Structures are given as structure tokens and as C-alpha cells.
Amino acid sequence: MRDVAIIGSAQTKFGKLGKSNTELFCDASLAAMEDANVSQKDIEALFVGNVLGGFEEGQINIGGHLVGALHLGNIPATRFEGACCSGTVAFRDAFMWVASGFYDIVLVGGMERAMIMGTPFSTRTFAMANDCKYEGTTGITFPGVFAMVARRYSKIYDIPLDKLREKMAHVSMKNHKHGALNPHAQFYQKMGNLKVEDVLNSTVVCDPLTLMDCCPFSDGGAAVVLASADIARRYTDEPIYVLGVGQGSLGHMGAQADITKPASRVFSARSAFKQAGLGPKDVDVVEIHDCFTSAEIVASEAMGFFDWGKGADAVESGQTDIGGRPVINSSGGLMGKGHPIGATGVAQVHAIVEQLKGKAPNGNQVNPVPEIGMTDTLGGGFNTIAHTILGRSRR
Amino acid sequence: MSKEFYVLTSNDYHEGLKNNKLLGLRCKNCGQITCPPLPTCQWCGSTDLEKTELSGKGEILTFARVYVPPESFEPDYIVCLVRLDEGPTIMGRLDYDKDKASLKNGNASQDIIGMRVRLDHLVIPGDKFSAGERVMPLFKPI
Numbered sequence: 428m429r430d431v432a433i434i435g436s437a438q439t440k441f442g443k444l445g446k447s448n449t450e451l452f453c454d455a456s457l458a459a460m461e462d463a464n465v466s467q468k469d470i471e472a473l474f475v476g477n478v479l480g481g482f483e484e485g486q487i488n489i490g491g492h493l494v495g496a497l498h499l500g501n502i503p504a505t506r507f508e509g510a511c512c513s514g515t516v517a518f519r520d521a522f523m524w525v526a527s528g529f530y531d532i533v534l535v536g537g538m539e540r541a542m543i544m545g546t547p548f549s550t551r552t553f554a555m556a557n558d559c560k561y562e563g564t565t566g567i568t569f570p571g572v573f574a575m576v577a578r579r580y581s582k583i584y585d586i587p588l589d590k591l592r593e594k595m596a597h598v599s600m601k602n603h604k605h606g607a608l609n610p611h612a613q614f615y616q617k618m619g620n621l622k623v624e625d626v627l628n629s630t631v632v633c634d635p636l637t638l639m640d641c642c643p644f645s646d647g648g649a650a651v652v653l654a655s656a657d658i659a660r661r662y663t664d665e666p667i668y669v670l671g672v673g674q675g676s677l678g679h680m681g682a683q684a685d686i687t688k689p690a691s692r693v694f695s696a697r698s699a700f701k702q703a704g705l706g707p708k709d710v711d712v713v714e715i716h717d718c719f720t721s722a723e724i725v726a727s728e729a730m731g732f733f734d735w736g737k738g739a740d741a742v743e744s745g746q747t748d749i750g751g752r753p754v755i756n757s758s759g760g761l762m763g764k765g766h767p768i769g770a771t772g773v774a775q776v777h778a779i780v781e782q783l784k785g786k787a788p789n790g791n792q793v794n795p796v797p798e799i800g801m802t803d804t805l806g807g808g809f810n811t812i813a814h815t816i817l818g819r820s821r822r
Numbered sequence: 823m824s825k826e827f828y829v830l831t832s833n834d835y836h837e838g839l840k841n842n843k844l845l846g847l848r849c850k851n852c853g854q855i856t857c858p859p860l861p862t863c864q865w866c867g868s869t870d871l872e873k874t875e876l877s878g879k880g881e882i883l884t885f886a887r888v889y890v891p892p893e894s895f896e897p898d899y900i901v902c903l904v905r906l907d908e909g910p911t912i913m914g915r916l917d918y919d920k921d922k923a924s925l926k927n928g929n930a931s932q933d934i935i936g937m938r939v940r941l942d943h944l945v946i947p948g949d950k951f952s953a954g955e956r957v958m959p960l961f962k963p964i
């Protein structure tokens with residue numbers, strides 16, 4: 428295997444954009460290609476994460492249309508679908524093709540335009556990520572999955588529900604604070620100064636989760652250009668190296684040993700750490716899949732940053748805010764920045780790249796500029812999970 | 823004819839539910855129970871399985887009151903995970919006082935976790951995407 432570097436990256440603004448999936452992908456891709464100083468003829472293959480294009484705008488088979496729109500010749504294009512994890516699944520595959528030597532330079536991105544569907548139909552289509560015959564039938568939603576996680580966590584660790592909700596509120600306060608400073612975020616300049624009470628007293632969406640415990644529905648795109656590390660410096664002075672990747676799977680929620688300790692995430696994170704030759708203590712900054720406040724807490728434990736049952740205390744004490752370590756979701760995360768599900772994983776990678784280049788938005792940049800960053804992306808009820816570990820130096 | 827590995831299909835399982843029967847699979851390799859049906863034992867992976875009827879009794883592991891449902895569902899219901907006496911955990915609805923099962927009941931709402939329940943069922947019409955009507959376990963307190 429060869430070393431692989433990110434030579435360019437970009438994301439569109441996230442929010443309600445009213446653009447097509449192709450437009451979102453191309454806006455992000457052309458910006459990433461500009462950042463990478465590559466032209467169309469340099470790109471040898473295209474990888475795209477997109478989940479609900481068929482429902483959103485009646486478009487499947489989008490890969491060819493993206494190649495056509497970007498004028499990339501006749502190169503192969505492949506769509507990846509792993510619910511909210513699709514972007515990272517596409518990224519990991521793109522990485523492997525370059526690492527294997529099959530391609531030297533590829534484009535990987537993702538996009539989603541969920542806002543056009545409205546809340547009821549978005550909720551219906553997102554819930555399709557659960558087992559359709561044995562879970563989807565009950566009307567389970569994703570807020571429902573993480574409401575169940577919160578109650579289970581409260582029970583297992585004997586943390587009274589009201590106390591746990593206060594700890595969870597700190598996830599929302601921290602991520603919205605960062606999102607409010609990020610010009611690309613859906614909630615830029617909004618909700619930057621939430622108090623515990625604001626989170627606890629907002630509308631209950633799925634008991635015990637309130638609106639402020641949830642990420643929004645979003646439109647947006649993100650893209651990166653990957654190159655073999657040996658040629659990366661021909662294109663950029665600041666290559667960011669892909670040190671490790673991981674991916675893990677699990678079946679329906681009932682068959683999982685403990686929904687607060689998803690084995691797919693433990694498997695995926697360990698694979699990524701093993702490949703990178705690093706451990707949780709080496710990570711300075713991490714973008715974690717904070718689709719809900721409880722989701723960030725259980726993820727921070729399964730990735731090995733905190734002992735089981737201690738993730739809630741860590742966020743409450745400020746350990747995961749800028750100034751602590753590891754800093755979690757300095758971009759605003761899904762909660763503040765938005766969650767266009769096909770794009771999210773690639774946007775997380777872009778956020779870490781910005782941190783490692785010292786180019787994160789004012790107020791969100793970690794100083795001194797971090798060495799090692801990581802991303803964590805979740806699809807469905809822990810069914811698909813993937814990780815990346817990125818660094819400023821080649822191993 | 824090619825070999826069929828499903829000793830119990832999802833259709834068989836849902837037909838059972840409609841008669842308040844919870845069907846599962848007993849593994850001839852490890853003796854443990856798989857539910858809902860899979861082509862392999864959920865514990866050891868063996869395909870040597872036989873159909874069996876479960877008690878339908880178990881206890882609540884966790885739950886959530888859903889106010890914002892997917893399109894085609896009526897709002898405000900409780901979804902739960904139940905660990906069955908025979909070992910497996912399945913998802914269903916919970917038929918219980920909704921205010922007691924929510925923040926309106928504060929920390930005491932957590933007392934529902936561990937509550938003993940028995941199986942009943944609920945059928946709602948399908949939508950364009952559900953491949954037929956939707957049959958689900960509906961758990962009632964014992």
C-alpha cells in the first residue's frame with residue numbers, strides 16, 4: 428500500500444439551498460479541484476456519497492451525470508450509500524484505490540438536498556436506514572434511536588435522567604457555539620450562546636430529546652481530491668496525509684449487545700488506529716457524528732477517548748471544547764454546521780483538513796495548529812460506521 | 823430446487839404476530855434463540871435452526887416517546903426495546919400511560935426500564951414503500 432494525501436478540499440454552505448444534488452456536488456468539487464490545483468484531465472475516477480437522490484429529486488445513477496457535468500471525460504464514477512455514513516464510506520473506498528496503486532488522483536465527495544422533502548417525508552426516508560421489516564414498522568425515527576440510547580445510558584450508569592440531560596445539553600451548547608462562528612454552517616451567527624435551560628426547555632421532539640438535542644435536516648455538498656503521497660507536493664505545499672481508515676457494520680438494534688457501546692464503532696475505530704499506528708491519546712481534534720447530543724457522548728467513549736460512562740462528564744467539564752483535548756466538533760459538528768447526509772463524512776474530513784492547515788474559522792481554530800485529527804461518521808442505528816485519521820506529517 | 827435457508831420468513835413471523843404468537847428459531851448447535859428470524863443463529867452463526875414459539879414475555883430495556891413521526895404514521899407513540907425471557911431483544915411499541923413514560927414524569931419515567939411486559943400486536947396499513955401492511959409487536963405491562 429502507498430501513502431495517500433488530501434491535496435484539496437471544500438464544502439458548500441450548508442442549510443436550505445434549493446440547489447440540485449448535481450449542483451451541490453459540482454460546486455464543492457470544482458472548489459476542491461481549484462484548491463488542489465488539478466485540472467479535469469488529472470482526475471482518474473469519481474466516488475460519490477448520496478443517500479436519497481431518488482426521493483429528493485427523482486435522480487438515481489447520478490455518477491455519470493456528475494462526470495458529464497464536470498467534463499471529466501469518461502472516467503468511472505461510483506455512488507456509495509451507507510445512510511448518514513455514505514460520505515466516509517465513499518472516501519474510504521477512494522483512499523483504498525489510490526493506496527493500492529490503481530489510481531494516482533481521484534475525486535471524492537458527497538451531497539444531499541433533504542430540505543425539499545420537508546420534515547415528515549425526510550423523517551420517513553431517513554428511517555429507511557433501520558431494518559425495514561422488524562424496526563421500521565414500529566415508526567422508529569433517528570431521534571427515537573438516540574432517545575432510547577439516552578435512557579439506556581441513564582439507567583446503566585445510574586445517572587438520573589435530569590442530570591444526564593444537563594450533561595447532554597453541553598454537547599449542543601459547545602457545537603452551536605462553534606457552528607455560529609463557521610460561515611459555512613447552517614446556523615452561522617445563530618444559537619452561539621445557548622444556556623443549559625435553552626436546550627432543556629426547547630420543544631420536545633422525541634422524549635427525552637428536545638429540538639436543541641437534534642441536528643437539523645440540511646442541503647449541502649463537500650469534496651476532496653486524493654493523490655498518491657509521492658506526487659502530492661507537485662500540487663500543494665500543504666498535503667494532509669490519510670494515516671488510517673476504518674469501517675464497521677452491525678445488524679438490527681435488537682441483535683446488538685449494548686446500544687450504548689456499538690461494536691461496529693469499536694471495530695472501525697480500532698482498525699483506523701491500528702493502520703495509523705496511533706491511539707486515542709494521539710488525537711488532537713476530532714469531528715464526531717453528533718446527530719444528537721447523546722450520540723456524541725456514546726461515540727466519544729466507543730472511540731476510546733473516555734472510559735465507558737465518562738463521556739457525559741467529559742463534555743460537561745469542558746474537556747472536549749477548544750482548550751481541552753481532544754477537541755470535539757470545532758466546526759460546529761452536525762448540530763451547528765448541518766447534516767446533508769451524503770456530504771457529512773466528506774465535510775468532516777474537510778473540517779479536519781482546515782484545522783491541520785491552521786485555516787479553520789476565526790474562534791474555531793485550535794492553537795497550536797494540531798498534528799493529528801480524526802473523523803467519525805455513523806449510518807443508521809449503528810449499522811454502518813466509518814473513521815478516518817489524518818495527519819500533517821507522513822508516517 | 824436450490825436450498826432455502828430461511829426456516830422462518832418475515833411473512834411467517836408477521837402472520838404469527840397477528841395471532842399474538844411470537845415465533846423464533848432454536849439453534850441446534852448452541853441451543854440459543856434467534857428472534858426476529860435470520861438465516862443464521864444470532865449468537866453462533868449456525869444455519870442449523872428450527873422454528874419455535876416464544877413466550878412473548880420480557881422486560882423493557884429502553885423506550886422513547888415519538889412526537890415527530892415518519893410520514894404515514896400518526897404522531898405520539900412509544901417505541902421500545904424489549905429483552906425477551908428467551909434471550910433476544912426485539913423492537914416494538916409500548917402500550918402504556920404516555921405521560922408516565924415521558925419527561926412529564928421526570929426521573930420516575932425511568933422506572934419503566936425493567937418493567938415486565940407481554941406481547942400483543944398492532945397492524946397499520948402500509949405506505950408506498952413498506953412492501954405491504956405493517957405488523958409490529960405491541961407490548962403491554964404484565
Ligand SMILES: CC(C)(COP(=O)(O)OP(=O)(O)OC[C@H]1O[C@@H](n2cnc3c(N)ncnc32)[C@H](O)[C@@H]1OP(=O)(O)O)[C@@H](O)C(=O)NCCC(=O)NCCS
Binds near residue numbers: 546553569641642766
Ligand atoms: C428536530 C426536527 C424534528 C425539527 O424539525 P421541525 O420541527 O419540522 O422544524 P422546522 O424544520 O419546521 O424548523 C423550525 C425552526 O427550527 C429550526 N430548526 C430546525 N431543526 C433544528 C435543529 N435540529 N436545531 C435547532 N434548530 C432547528 C429551523 O431553522 C426553524 O427556525 P426558524 O423558524 O427560525 O426558521 C428535525 O430537524 C429532525 O428530525 N432532525 C433530525 C434529523 C436526523 O434524524 N438526521 C439523521 C441523524 S443520523
Ligand SMILES: [Zn+2]
Binds near residue numbers: 852853865
Ligand atoms: Zn447458535
